[in-house]
Amino acid sequence: MRIAYGCLAASALGLLLTGLAAAQTRSDLDTKTWVKEHDKNADGALDREEFFQAVVEAFYFRDKYKTGYLAIEELKEASPEMLSAVKRKDRDKLSLQEYVNAMFRDFEAADTDKDGLLTVEEIDVYIRTVK
Amino acid sequence: MPRSWLHLTAVLMLVVLAATGCATMQDNPKASIGALGGAAFGGLIAAAAGGGGVAIAGAVIGGALLGGFAGNALDQRDKRLAAEAQQRALESAPTGKPVAWTNPDTGHSGSVTPVRTFQSQGMYCREFQTDAIIDGKPDRAHGTACRQPDGSWRMQG
Numbered sequence: 176m177r178i179a180y181g182c183l184a185a186s187a188l189g190l191l192l193t194g195l196a197a198a199q200t201r202s203d204l205d206t207k208t209w210v211k212e213h214d215k216n217a218d219g220a221l222d223r224e225e226f227f228q229a230v231v232e233a234f235y236f237r238d239k240y241k242t243g244y245l246a247i248e249e250l251k252e253a254s255p256e257m258l259s260a261v262k263r264k265d266r267d268k269l270s271l272q273e274y275v276n277a278m279f280r281d282f283e284a285a286d287t288d289k290d291g292l293l294t295v296e297e298i299d300v301y302i303r304t305v306k
Numbered sequence: 307m308p309r310s311w312l313h314l315t316a317v318l319m320l321v322v323l324a325a326t327g328c329a330t331m332q333d334n335p336k337a338s339i340g341a342l343g344g345a346a347f348g349g350l351i352a353a354a355a356g357g358g359g360v361a362i363a364g365a366v367i368g369g370a371l372l373g374g375f376a377g378n379a380l381d382q383r384d385k386r387l388a389a390e391a392q393q394r395a396l397e398s399a400p401t402g403k404p405v406a407w408t409n410p411d412t413g414h415s416g417s418v419t420p421v422r423t424f425q426s427q428g429m430y431c432r433e434f435q436t437d438a439i440i441d442g443k444p445d446r447a448h449g450t451a452c453r454q455p456d457g458s459w460r461m462q463g
Protein backbone atom coordinates (compact mmCIF):
# COMPACT_ATOMS: atom_id res chain seq x y z
CA MET A 176 0.00 0.00 0.00
CA ARG A 177 2.83 2.32 0.88
CA ILE A 178 4.46 1.58 -2.47
CA ALA A 179 1.26 2.35 -4.30
CA TYR A 180 0.98 5.65 -2.47
CA GLY A 181 4.60 6.33 -3.26
CA CYS A 182 4.11 5.76 -6.98
CA LEU A 183 1.05 7.94 -7.08
CA ALA A 184 2.70 10.56 -4.98
CA ALA A 185 5.97 10.69 -6.85
CA SER A 186 4.35 11.15 -10.21
CA ALA A 187 2.03 13.79 -8.86
CA LEU A 188 4.77 15.71 -7.15
CA GLY A 189 7.17 15.59 -10.06
CA LEU A 190 4.62 16.61 -12.60
CA LEU A 191 3.16 19.19 -10.28
CA LEU A 192 6.09 21.37 -11.20
CA THR A 193 5.80 21.05 -14.96
CA GLY A 194 2.03 21.32 -14.73
CA LEU A 195 2.35 24.48 -12.69
CA ALA A 196 4.80 25.97 -15.12
CA ALA A 197 2.40 25.27 -17.97
CA ALA A 198 -0.59 26.61 -16.06
CA GLN A 199 1.24 29.81 -15.24
CA THR A 200 2.75 29.98 -18.74
CA ARG A 201 6.23 29.95 -17.30
CA SER A 202 9.24 28.00 -18.42
CA ASP A 203 11.54 28.80 -15.51
CA LEU A 204 9.83 26.72 -12.85
CA ASP A 205 12.18 24.02 -11.58
CA THR A 206 12.21 22.40 -8.15
CA LYS A 207 14.57 24.95 -6.67
CA THR A 208 12.53 27.90 -7.92
CA TRP A 209 9.29 26.29 -6.78
CA VAL A 210 10.59 25.63 -3.26
CA LYS A 211 12.05 29.11 -3.00
CA GLU A 212 8.78 30.74 -4.07
CA HIS A 213 6.82 28.97 -1.34
CA ASP A 214 9.46 28.94 1.38
CA LYS A 215 7.93 31.76 3.43
CA ASN A 216 10.34 31.56 6.34
CA ALA A 217 13.32 31.21 3.97
CA ASP A 218 14.78 28.22 5.79
CA GLY A 219 15.54 26.41 2.53
CA ALA A 220 12.76 23.81 2.86
CA LEU A 221 8.98 23.52 2.77
CA ASP A 222 7.18 22.68 6.00
CA ARG A 223 3.67 21.22 5.92
CA GLU A 224 1.91 24.59 5.97
CA GLU A 225 4.10 25.98 3.18
CA PHE A 226 3.58 22.81 1.17
CA PHE A 227 -0.18 23.00 1.74
CA GLN A 228 -0.25 26.58 0.42
CA ALA A 229 1.81 25.56 -2.60
CA VAL A 230 -0.53 22.67 -3.39
CA VAL A 231 -3.69 24.78 -3.05
CA GLU A 232 -2.20 27.32 -5.41
CA ALA A 233 -1.23 24.58 -7.85
CA PHE A 234 -4.81 23.35 -7.79
CA TYR A 235 -6.09 26.88 -8.46
CA PHE A 236 -3.86 27.34 -11.50
CA ARG A 237 -4.62 23.88 -12.86
CA ASP A 238 -8.37 24.53 -12.64
CA LYS A 239 -8.58 26.31 -15.98
CA TYR A 240 -12.31 26.98 -15.84
CA LYS A 241 -12.33 27.73 -12.10
CA THR A 242 -15.00 25.18 -11.33
CA GLY A 243 -13.52 24.30 -7.94
CA TYR A 244 -12.64 20.82 -9.21
CA LEU A 245 -10.01 19.38 -11.50
CA ALA A 246 -11.55 17.57 -14.43
CA ILE A 247 -9.87 14.67 -16.23
CA GLU A 248 -8.60 16.86 -19.05
CA GLU A 249 -7.00 19.16 -16.49
CA LEU A 250 -5.35 16.18 -14.78
CA LYS A 251 -3.97 14.50 -17.89
CA GLU A 252 -0.93 16.68 -18.08
CA ALA A 253 -0.38 16.29 -14.35
CA SER A 254 -0.17 12.58 -13.77
CA PRO A 255 -1.44 9.32 -15.28
CA GLU A 256 -1.51 7.87 -11.76
CA MET A 257 -3.68 10.67 -10.49
CA LEU A 258 -5.96 10.15 -13.45
CA SER A 259 -6.19 6.48 -12.49
CA ALA A 260 -7.02 7.49 -8.94
CA VAL A 261 -9.90 9.59 -10.22
CA LYS A 262 -11.15 6.73 -12.38
CA ARG A 263 -11.00 4.37 -9.42
CA LYS A 264 -13.33 6.73 -7.62
CA ASP A 265 -15.68 6.35 -10.58
CA ARG A 266 -15.79 10.10 -10.98
CA ASP A 267 -14.47 12.44 -13.60
CA LYS A 268 -13.18 15.14 -11.31
CA LEU A 269 -11.08 15.65 -8.21
CA SER A 270 -11.85 17.99 -5.31
CA LEU A 271 -9.26 20.20 -3.66
CA GLN A 272 -9.32 18.02 -0.56
CA GLU A 273 -8.65 14.86 -2.60
CA TYR A 274 -5.84 16.61 -4.44
CA VAL A 275 -4.30 17.83 -1.18
CA ASN A 276 -4.54 14.36 0.33
CA ALA A 277 -2.74 12.82 -2.65
CA MET A 278 -0.02 15.45 -2.52
CA PHE A 279 0.54 14.93 1.20
CA ARG A 280 1.15 11.27 0.56
CA ASP A 281 3.92 12.58 -1.69
CA PHE A 282 5.16 14.78 1.09
CA GLU A 283 5.39 11.94 3.59
CA ALA A 284 7.10 9.60 1.12
CA ALA A 285 9.59 12.21 -0.07
CA ASP A 286 10.47 13.36 3.44
CA THR A 287 13.02 10.60 3.95
CA ASP A 288 14.54 11.95 7.17
CA LYS A 289 11.05 12.50 8.62
CA ASP A 290 11.81 15.97 9.92
CA GLY A 291 8.58 17.39 8.52
CA LEU A 292 10.45 19.46 5.96
CA LEU A 293 10.89 18.93 2.21
CA THR A 294 14.16 20.09 0.76
CA VAL A 295 14.98 20.56 -2.92
CA GLU A 296 17.26 17.53 -2.72
CA GLU A 297 14.58 15.32 -1.18
CA ILE A 298 12.10 16.28 -3.89
CA ASP A 299 14.60 15.73 -6.71
CA VAL A 300 15.74 12.38 -5.30
CA TYR A 301 12.14 11.28 -4.83
CA ILE A 302 11.16 12.21 -8.38
CA ARG A 303 14.22 10.45 -9.84
CA THR A 304 13.62 7.35 -7.73
CA VAL A 305 10.13 6.78 -8.99
CA LYS A 306 10.68 7.75 -12.63
CA MET B 307 -10.64 94.97 -9.30
CA PRO B 308 -12.91 96.43 -6.61
CA ARG B 309 -12.35 95.08 -3.11
CA SER B 310 -16.03 94.17 -2.80
CA TRP B 311 -15.73 91.70 -5.70
CA LEU B 312 -12.82 90.00 -3.93
CA HIS B 313 -14.98 89.76 -0.83
CA LEU B 314 -17.79 88.27 -2.86
CA THR B 315 -15.41 85.73 -4.44
CA ALA B 316 -14.06 84.80 -1.02
CA VAL B 317 -17.56 84.37 0.42
CA LEU B 318 -18.63 82.21 -2.50
CA MET B 319 -15.50 80.07 -2.13
CA LEU B 320 -16.44 79.50 1.50
CA VAL B 321 -19.85 78.39 0.26
CA VAL B 322 -18.12 75.97 -2.17
CA LEU B 323 -15.92 74.71 0.67
CA ALA B 324 -18.97 74.12 2.84
CA ALA B 325 -20.74 72.38 -0.04
CA THR B 326 -17.83 70.05 -0.81
CA GLY B 327 -17.54 69.33 2.92
CA CYS B 328 -14.84 67.88 5.10
CA ALA B 329 -15.84 64.32 4.26
CA THR B 330 -15.21 64.94 0.57
CA MET B 331 -11.90 66.58 1.38
CA GLN B 332 -10.84 63.44 3.24
CA ASP B 333 -12.25 60.94 0.74
CA ASN B 334 -11.20 62.69 -2.42
CA PRO B 335 -8.87 65.60 -1.74
CA LYS B 336 -8.02 66.13 -5.40
CA ALA B 337 -11.67 66.67 -6.30
CA SER B 338 -12.04 69.15 -3.43
CA ILE B 339 -8.84 70.97 -4.29
CA GLY B 340 -9.89 71.02 -7.92
CA ALA B 341 -13.27 72.45 -6.96
CA LEU B 342 -11.76 75.17 -4.79
CA GLY B 343 -9.10 76.01 -7.35
CA GLY B 344 -11.68 76.13 -10.11
CA ALA B 345 -13.93 78.34 -7.98
CA ALA B 346 -11.14 80.77 -7.18
CA PHE B 347 -9.92 80.91 -10.76
CA GLY B 348 -13.41 81.37 -12.17
CA GLY B 349 -14.32 84.05 -9.64
CA LEU B 350 -11.13 86.03 -10.11
CA ILE B 351 -11.37 85.89 -13.89
CA ALA B 352 -14.96 87.08 -13.79
CA ALA B 353 -14.08 89.88 -11.39
CA ALA B 354 -11.06 90.96 -13.41
CA ALA B 355 -13.20 91.02 -16.52
CA GLY B 356 -15.49 93.48 -14.81
CA GLY B 357 -18.35 91.09 -14.28
CA GLY B 358 -21.05 91.89 -11.79
CA GLY B 359 -22.05 89.98 -8.70
CA VAL B 360 -24.17 87.49 -10.59
CA ALA B 361 -21.39 86.87 -13.14
CA ILE B 362 -18.83 86.28 -10.40
CA ALA B 363 -21.17 83.95 -8.54
CA GLY B 364 -21.79 81.99 -11.73
CA ALA B 365 -18.09 81.81 -12.53
CA VAL B 366 -17.25 80.66 -8.99
CA ILE B 367 -19.85 77.89 -9.07
CA GLY B 368 -19.03 76.89 -12.65
CA GLY B 369 -15.32 76.86 -11.86
CA ALA B 370 -15.97 74.73 -8.81
CA LEU B 371 -17.94 72.21 -10.84
CA LEU B 372 -15.32 71.99 -13.60
CA GLY B 373 -12.38 71.87 -11.18
CA GLY B 374 -14.06 69.24 -9.04
CA PHE B 375 -14.87 67.17 -12.11
CA ALA B 376 -11.25 67.31 -13.37
CA GLY B 377 -9.84 66.36 -9.96
CA ASN B 378 -12.36 63.58 -9.61
CA ALA B 379 -11.58 62.22 -13.10
CA LEU B 380 -7.88 61.87 -12.25
CA ASP B 381 -8.70 59.98 -9.08
CA GLN B 382 -11.12 57.83 -11.02
CA ARG B 383 -8.32 56.83 -13.41
CA ASP B 384 -6.10 55.89 -10.46
CA LYS B 385 -8.93 53.76 -9.11
CA ARG B 386 -9.58 52.14 -12.47
CA LEU B 387 -5.90 51.29 -13.01
CA ALA B 388 -5.63 49.90 -9.48
CA ALA B 389 -8.80 47.84 -9.97
CA GLU B 390 -7.50 46.40 -13.26
CA ALA B 391 -4.20 45.48 -11.61
CA GLN B 392 -6.13 43.85 -8.77
CA GLN B 393 -8.20 41.76 -11.19
CA ARG B 394 -5.07 40.61 -13.05
CA ALA B 395 -3.21 39.82 -9.83
CA LEU B 396 -6.05 37.83 -8.28
CA GLU B 397 -6.87 35.95 -11.46
CA SER B 398 -3.44 34.98 -12.70
CA ALA B 399 -0.50 36.10 -10.55
CA PRO B 400 1.30 33.51 -8.44
CA THR B 401 1.58 34.18 -4.73
CA GLY B 402 4.25 36.76 -4.03
CA LYS B 403 4.32 38.17 -7.56
CA PRO B 404 3.23 41.84 -7.66
CA VAL B 405 1.17 43.27 -10.51
CA ALA B 406 2.00 46.94 -10.91
CA TRP B 407 0.00 49.93 -12.10
CA THR B 408 1.06 53.49 -12.91
CA ASN B 409 -0.92 56.58 -13.79
CA PRO B 410 1.42 58.82 -15.81
CA ASP B 411 -1.03 61.73 -15.49
CA THR B 412 -0.74 61.89 -11.72
CA GLY B 413 2.56 60.09 -11.14
CA HIS B 414 0.71 57.78 -8.77
CA SER B 415 1.63 54.12 -8.84
CA GLY B 416 1.08 50.94 -6.94
CA SER B 417 0.94 47.18 -7.02
CA VAL B 418 -1.24 44.28 -5.96
CA THR B 419 0.36 41.07 -4.65
CA PRO B 420 -1.49 37.84 -3.85
CA VAL B 421 -0.31 36.40 -0.53
CA ARG B 422 -2.53 33.32 0.01
CA THR B 423 -5.00 31.21 -1.95
CA PHE B 424 -7.80 29.13 -0.46
CA GLN B 425 -11.28 27.80 -1.10
CA SER B 426 -14.32 28.94 0.85
CA GLN B 427 -17.79 27.51 0.24
CA GLY B 428 -16.68 26.26 -3.15
CA MET B 429 -15.27 29.63 -4.22
CA TYR B 430 -11.64 30.49 -4.76
CA CYS B 431 -10.48 33.26 -2.48
CA ARG B 432 -7.19 35.08 -2.33
CA GLU B 433 -5.67 37.33 0.28
CA PHE B 434 -3.68 40.15 -1.20
CA GLN B 435 -1.58 43.16 -0.33
CA THR B 436 -1.84 46.51 -2.05
CA ASP B 437 0.98 49.02 -2.09
CA ALA B 438 0.58 52.49 -3.51
CA ILE B 439 2.56 55.70 -3.66
CA ILE B 440 0.20 58.65 -3.69
CA ASP B 441 1.75 62.11 -3.77
CA GLY B 442 5.04 60.58 -2.67
CA LYS B 443 3.57 58.86 0.35
CA PRO B 444 3.66 55.05 0.57
CA ASP B 445 0.47 53.32 1.58
CA ARG B 446 -0.09 49.60 2.29
CA ALA B 447 -3.30 47.65 2.83
CA HIS B 448 -4.43 44.05 2.97
CA GLY B 449 -7.64 42.48 1.75
CA THR B 450 -9.39 39.28 0.77
CA ALA B 451 -11.48 38.74 -2.33
CA CYS B 452 -13.41 35.73 -3.59
CA ARG B 453 -13.96 34.80 -7.22
CA GLN B 454 -17.57 35.00 -8.37
CA PRO B 455 -19.07 32.71 -11.02
CA ASP B 456 -18.85 35.54 -13.58
CA GLY B 457 -15.07 35.82 -13.09
CA SER B 458 -15.14 39.00 -11.06
CA TRP B 459 -13.57 39.19 -7.60
CA ARG B 460 -15.67 40.41 -4.68
CA MET B 461 -14.04 41.95 -1.62
CA GLN B 462 -14.76 40.19 1.66
CA GLY B 463 -15.36 41.78 5.05
